[in-house]
Amino acid sequence: MKNLLNTISFPLDVRKLQPEQLPELARELRAFIIDIVATKEGHLGASLGVVELTIALHYLFNTPRDLLVWDVGHQAYGHKILTGRKDVFHTNRQLNGIAGFPNRSESEYDAFGVGHSSTSISATLGMAIASALKGEIKKQHIAVIGDASIASGMAFEALNHAGVSDANLLIILNDNAIGIDPSVGALKEYLTKVKTDKRLAVQNNIIKALNFDYSGPIDGHNFDELIAELTRLKSVKGPKFLHIITTKGKGLPQAEKDQVTYHAPGKFDKISGDVLPKAVSEFTKYQDVFGKTIVELAKQNDKIVGITPAMLTGSSLKLMLQEFPNRTFDVGIAEQHAVTLSAGMATQGLVPFCNVYSTFLQRAYDQIIHDVALQNLPVIFCLDRSGLVGQDGATHHGVFDIAYLRCIPNLIVFAPRNEIELRNILFTAQTGLKQPIAIRYPRGYGEIENWQLPFEEIEIGKGVCLKEGGNVAILSIGTIANSVSKALLKLDNSTESSHYDMRFIKPLDVKLLHTIFKNHKTILTVEDGTIKGGFGSGILEFASENNYSNTIKLLGVPDTFIEHGTVEELQEICGLDVQSIQEEIEGLLE
Template sequence: MANGLLASIDTPEDLRKLGEDQLPLLAQELRDFIIDIVSRNEGHLGASLGVIELTIALHYVFNTPDDSLIWDVGHQAYGHKILTGRREAFGSNRRLGGISGFPKRSESIFDSFGTGHSSTAISAALGMALAANLNGDTEKQHIAVVGDASIASGMAFEGLNHAGVTDANILVILNDNAIGIDPSVGALKQYLTAVKEGRNHKGNNMIKSLNFDYTGPVDGHNVRALVAELRRLQCIKGPKFLHVITTKGKGMPLAEENQVKYHAPGKFDKFTGKILPNEEAGLPPKFQDVFGLTVLDLARKNEKIVGITPAMPSGSSMKYMMDLFPDRAIDVGIAEQHAVTLAGGMATQGMVVFCNIYSTFMQRAYDQLIHDVALQDLPVIFCLDRAGLVGEDGATHHGIFDIAYLRCIPNMIIYAPLNELALQNILYTAQLGLDHPIAIRYPRGRGTMAQWQQDHAGRYEAIEVGKAYCLREGRSVAVLSAGSIGENVRAALAVVEDPERFGWYDFGFIKPMDETMLHHIFEKYERIITVEEGVVRGGFGSAVAEFAVMHRYHNTIELLGVPDAFIEQGTVAELHTLCGIDVPGIVEALRKAAI
């Protein structure tokens, strides 16, 4: 429950009624409110704490929503949401049926543009500004708040390059805190550090050279100074650039000291900041850790192995390899297109490249995947973390499209491991040498083998490419699963009536598919049910249906998976239920198939 000044603010109009001398107190109340809610409900913490004063100043000076405010990478936007009519709903943040953790146009008129991925705000703001010019509105303001890790992305540079030769009324605000989720990297980060420390020559300002009116650096936690500077810039036409220095996690000492851990820390004590124990001891490993530990072990034995990740070394567990082999594990920043083509270039020289990209972010490098890797048949090993439904991050982050967008690419191998052991073995198999690129998709979260590291880690078996496995024979209905969603199938078969009726087949290889096994299945069973944690249209089930059409089989086929809709936020279990691929949903499909 909000108290004090914050309790009186339902819209930015209410905010603008305050005196400037009241804004520091409001900043403290807003910071405390976010800490209170996130400590109990989880979510993104550090990024929003770092822009509290900037958020207040922006809504205080500009006439939002008539002036457009776009947040680049939406996890900065909690304060924005609270000040724009969603204070009372903030307790539902990231929950099923609640508000989104990211800006979302359908949620509020104050969310000028939906932002879940990075580096899009400048292009969107420029598009709005150019449209305003065409509509004869030269007074409207368009503000893009961009993190320093995001501005290093190619798309952000494309936006800056274009904006600098226009008369668009656009203000780009660089939220410079030297960290995205992990610390920022690259030459631009070094340049910004030099600017902050006063070591660069003002005559050598790269932003000014792009025809922007540059101001800064400005203390991003001095709300009065921010208000004064924003009011000055409000009166200047054309492209403007404000360099703001902030501290991620500001106002919470442990979050300031441990910025990676407190990006999204889980539940914590709101008074001390101490992260609460989550009883991880004895739990099965996270799939990302199986990847990271396996690749590290393989890299110890194979000096040709290199790792590439676009700004996710901790989230992908590439950090294990980076710590031991810093020259062979590369963080390229938020630059998925560059990561993919870099991997292709290294593969031409005989390197064994593990390119780890979250499934949802691989979408940003689709042309490079086709043109720079698959077309040239380069054996890059793409490891697609967070494949499937990822939970509370919602529609912008679900990795549900990869099977469909990869399956149509010639030369591409696609593999979805059933469990940790299968993931370890496909990583081992891939580094032995494949003739084609491979995409290995695995989910967010934990597997099923609590003793994986003790019993299986480092004990490898090569996998035959394109082979499916019969896990149990049945009489009349065959269930075909791809990936870890097969564990739901296993649980469903354990409770369904007359289980002997149902056969179960694990199709780890979605492409190439085991056609010999498919012929056996279609000749033996009357009904086929496919189960996948991806979109039904164009996915694994579609591949099975295409096989049936091609070979003139007339069996009844039912496809279970993610429907043709953008799935919102919720726990993974809740979203499985929503899509009908939880255990009860699969049991019901089996029951109907057996009638």
């Protein structure tokens, strides 16, 4: 049989096919995705689940003139393959390769850059309004959003606006009952009932109540149903809403059975589907240090509660859920709600550990300031995935947290050097701290095998000297201290340098800083966050306020968006790898 996918480079080629050929194209597209992701890694299950939808959309709509926006973008691999990137798809998420998410600079078919959830309806509505103002009345605007993303506040805000507009907008709800972890909440329960009780969809429909032309639910893997309904909706005016039911991981039995693992499974056998064993590490992931420690603390302190916005597995808060289900709360993709929920709990004497990826805490900035810090409530923010995170790229690097948190009054900001420090600051934070604290730690493994030592309280605002030396002082924050230590070991004249782990970005250890500035001519700051407004900026402010004239050099993430690649590759690009740090110190010593 002729390989259809070999004949497809762009959607125009898809439109030349006969309807009866589309199922074969779907089979080949799934096989192509599985074949590449099996060895190159990436997000698998979401893209497999929307293969038929992807083909149907490009078959019926005039993309890129008609605008198609994928929410988050985990599910856009098929879209990328059909829109001119098939031959380079093997470079997906690799340094200098194509991005793992839709990206406007990469293709005209990527109508909007995504990576964080729940933005698609707002963006597409904005496009539809723009088209109307420009008189482009035949232009179509389609947003594809999942059942986990649509429960977010931003999506509801957009639905509320779209329902009273006359914009030519089609929202497609891809309902598979799972995001990364299974979807949660009342809306998820409602959508589950709609699937089994079609009368509910007709008589008691919350989407129809918002003035949308609602249709569905239909089988998202059935081309006949998809083509028929999408064709009808093309001619319907105003806001429309199509509810489709899909299976995440469709076409790979293991991915259908274990949808959490196969969201992004790493390398796997493309024939059997079995995930390939990873090299066993004697070390522990930082997320598991958090997860195991909070369980240990929760056994001792019944006021501890854990909160996460849809990241139970990624944050390892699932360990607490297993032990204390009544004290563990997955609030869905709702970072703003997670923060203010935590604030409410804190007013009543609970000890909330709010675990949010660094890049996603950006979405709740007002709540941090207005609901937590302004009221000086002792919420404990645990910022997983801080620093450079690798192949997910610019949308996911946690490089802005130091800068955006450092300016907030009342908020303590701490970065542990290693697993023991993370363990001890978690202990310290729940022992009666009277103000909020943010604890930032990286993705990946630590470097200490036996980290589960007896707890020790950490003095707030106290840095430590790791090495004493001559005229150059290196000040580091967080786990980048380990790279500094390795760089110093490689120096021939390492005795000429001191190394301090400041630990606290806020409050700074002012007493220690005065000693450092008086005893060293040159100061080098090293951080894995943005250099603008970050830890180094705080050191410059200290020097200015105290009239110090020492030479100060800052190392950190440059003032640009860092794209995708391995953490090691990106550190080298930013000058934060061991070799680059060594060369920087040598230059200062000379």
